[in-house]
Amino acid sequence: MEFANKEYLFLLLLLVPYLIWYLMKRKKTEPTMRMSDTNAYRFVPRSWKVTLMPLQLILRIAVFVLLILILARPQTRNSWNNKSVEGIDIMLAMDVSGSMLAEDLRPNRIEAAKQVAAEFIAGRPNDNIGLTIFAGEAFTQCPMTTDHASLLNLLQNVRTDIATRGLIQDGTAIGMGLANAVSRLKDSKAKSKVVILLTDGSNNRGDLSPMTAAEIAKSLGIRVYTIGVGTNKVAPYPMVVAGSVQYVNIPVEIDSKTLSDIAAATEGDFYRATNNKELQNIYKEIDKLEKSKLSVKTYSKKYEAYQPFAIAAVLLLLLEILLRITIFRKLP
Numbered sequence: 001m002e003f004a005n006k007e008y009l010f011l012l013l014l015l016v017p018y019l020i021w022y023l024m025k026r027k028k029t030e031p032t033m034r035m036s037d038t039n040a041y042r043f044v045p046r047s048w049k050v051t052l053m054p055l056q057l058i059l060r061i062a063v064f065v066l067l068i069l070i071l072a073r074p075q076t077r078n079s080w081n082n083k084s085v086e087g088i089d090i091m092l093a094m095d096v097s098g099s100m101l102a103e104d105l106r107p108n109r110i111e112a113a114k115q116v117a118a119e120f121i122a123g124r125p126n127d128n129i130g131l132t133i134f135a136g137e138a139f140t141q142c143p144m145t146t147d148h149a150s151l152l153n154l155l156q157n158v159r160t161d162i163a164t165r166g167l168i169q170d171g172t173a174i175g176m177g178l179a180n181a182v183s184r185l186k187d188s189k190a191k192s193k194v195v196i197l198l199t200d201g202s203n204n205r206g207d208l209s210p211m212t213a214a215e216i217a218k219s220l221g222i223r224v225y226t227i228g229v230g231t232n233k234v235a236p237y238p239m240v241v242a243g244s245v246q247y248v249n250i251p252v253e254i255d256s257k258t259l260s261d262i263a264a265a266t267e268g269d270f271y272r273a274t275n276n277k278e279l280q281n282i283y284k285e286i287d288k289l290e291k292s293k294l295s296v297k298t299y300s301k302k303y304e305a306y307q308p309f310a311i312a313a314v315l316l317l318l319l320e321i322l323l324r325i326t327i328f329r330k331l332p
Helices: 006-029 048-052 054-071 109-122 148-156 174-185 210-219 256-265 276-286 307-325
Strands: 079-087 089-095 128-134 138-145 193-199 222-229 234-241 244-251 270-273 292-300
Touching: 006 054, 054 307, 089 109, 089 138, 089 174, 109 148, 109 222, 109 276, 128 148, 128 174, 138 148, 138 174, 174 193, 174 210, 174 222, 174 256, 193 256, 193 276, 210 222, 210 256, 222 256, 222 276, 256 270, 270 276
Parallel strands: 089 128, 089 193, 193 222, 222 270
Antiparallel strands: 079 292, 128 138, 234 244
């Protein structure tokens, strides 16, 4: 704990003259009685009221000290903390092209991929994880972070309609998606750097070929795990016709060879997921990756902490007033 207005703490020095004044005043105001002999009172025990008389002074001092502490504005510590944990740097590269709405996985490919990715992120709390999304173009949805709450929130906001609404070009730019994820890992100091690339198609857009992006990843020591998601033949795809949804079977065209070559070139692995269970098992398999030391910097925010002191001051003041007008009441 620290104080925002430390100069107010000097007011505590006023306690010294107050105590001197109190002791001098007490000697002058104590009632006296002339007696010829006090020997008879030598062994009379002091009453409990006399014993507790200094309690009033203690309560007043305590209230004064608490008020000074409140004026000094106590606050919780505001600092950066460095700690080393076990983890790796991971970028998720997820296909968000229109074909990811196919419903061969439940409820559809994109939602199944998001759900399994969210479980994967939640199971690796110490890892730096980021998210790249791509269709005909690629961009970073979330840079690498250990703030997984924010990452999961951004993951849940991923939609395939960014392509259908014309915000980005539709298609499947695997090379661009991989290159974007690799660019986020190139300056990483972690011993293990990984890209998990998930797609349901073959590369048909972008200025960079998938294998060129794979060679860049290899030169930077980045392993790429590729996942081809979708059934082996055709998949039901929802299409809006005359205001109603009708399903048509679209062919599944996953370029397994390119995905396998990308994984092989970077010492990763290629997986095929034709249903939700297989997709879950794939992420569980990737979850067994090696771990390395990772330095994490955490920030603690400053909060005002005067409330406990204020409550204590009010209670002690009320107690002192109550004792003064009851137990320690003085008659004129």
